[in-house]
Amino acid sequence: MLSLLRRLCLLALAIALPLHAADLTVDLGHGSKTYSTAQLLARGDIREIAIPDDVSFKRAMRYRAVPLKALLEGVSPDDTLQFVASDGFAAQIPAALIVRAQGSEAWLAVEDPAHPWPMLAEIKGDAGPFYVVWTNPAAMKIGPEQWPFQLASIRRQPPVAERFPAVRPDPALKADSPVLRGFAVFQRTCFACHTLNGQGDAKLGPDLNVPHSPTEYLREDLLRAYIRDPQSLRHWPQARMPGFDRKALSDRDLDDLLAYLQHMAGRKQP
Known part of the structure; x- marks a missing residue:
């Protein structure tokens, strides 16, 4: 009986724990790094940013976010970066758009498990735990495919044609x-x-x-x-x-x- 109660307590605890705390893998060719939700939320460069017209949510949104280029140390503007989502989406984004920003700035939005984002209406799912968002995207003609959500990893890759x-x-x-x-x-x-x-x-x-x-x-x-x-x-x-x-x-x-x-x-x- 005690064993059964213990199992029920553990199950209740698992259900009560935040579901969106996760890890992001960044591999730029010189050893991969893993960033947890807690680590990213505790960074000194995290900011609250406003996105007036969010591509995925179709409305204004506010996020706690880290400047994306701060996680890409050593990346060359000539590199291609691959952003892979947990659902199989794999965006190829030229590194120059991020490290040589001219008007637009890329941010890694981090979902706080204590304050989860709303569900996405079109896919009936969650955009978290990590989501690449852009301030002033029109300045560099940032397209909707360059806003990957449910992000799991970022990797430096050779050019697509190669x-x-x-x-x-x-x-x-x-x-x-x-x-x-x-x-x-x-x-x-x-x-x-x-x-x-x-x-x-x-x-x-x-x-x-x-x-x-x-x-x-x-x-x-x-x-x-x-x-x-x-x-x-x-x-x-x-x-x-x-x-x-x-x-x-x-x-x-x-x-x-x-x-x-x-x-x-x-x-x-x-």
């Missing part, structure tokens, strides 16, 4: 080709959720080239509408793909992205 050669366009293309511009758009907006030709780290969305590219089975006008607002083409309340309005993806960027996808439809690899 790690995943099957996603590269034809190397004979001219430097000003729309396809090459579209490749850059693809890395910024699509590669965080999708693979292409079976290559990539993301685990959220389907492959965008095998067995078929969406340019092969959707009319161009429907594909454009789907990218702008996925629910306008196929209503599915549980869908995870966000829409990309013209603030997040200009008409020219969309043109270039479609040029890249059409080009890669002719470069399928098993």
Whole structure:
């Protein structure tokens, strides 16, 4: 009986403990570091910041946050950083946007287990325990895919084209080709959720080239509408793909992205 009571007490304690205290792994190529929620909340450089128009919550939010570049000692502006979330989202963000900020500043928002953030309406989940947010994101055209939440790790990686050669366009293309511009758009907006030709780290969305590219089975006008607002083409309340309005993806960027996808439809690899 005593053993049963002890187990019940431990279970009650486990339920009562904060659920969002967690660890963040940062690996910049010279040994990984692990930061706990408690360590980050106790840092001397933590601040309370205001985000007037939060990308994920769709409203004004306030966070306790650490300047992200303070956790990236030794990173070069030429590096690529990979932000991996617990749900399989894997954003590639150029380090220059963070360490050479010109108007926008990246912050690591830390969820306090004693004061959890509200649930995200679109995915019916939590953005914590760690979330990359930006002050004045418009100054450097920071897109919605560069706001990774449910963050689990940050890693320095070689450039995408070097790690995943099957996603590269034809190397004979001219430097000003729309396809090459579209490749850059693809890395910024699509590669965080999708693979292409079976290559990539993301685990959220389907492959965008095998067995078929969406340019092969959707009319161009429907594909454009789907990218702008996925629910306008196929209503599915549980869908995870966000829409990309013209603030997040200009008409020219969309043109270039479609040029890249059409080009890669002719470069399928098993």
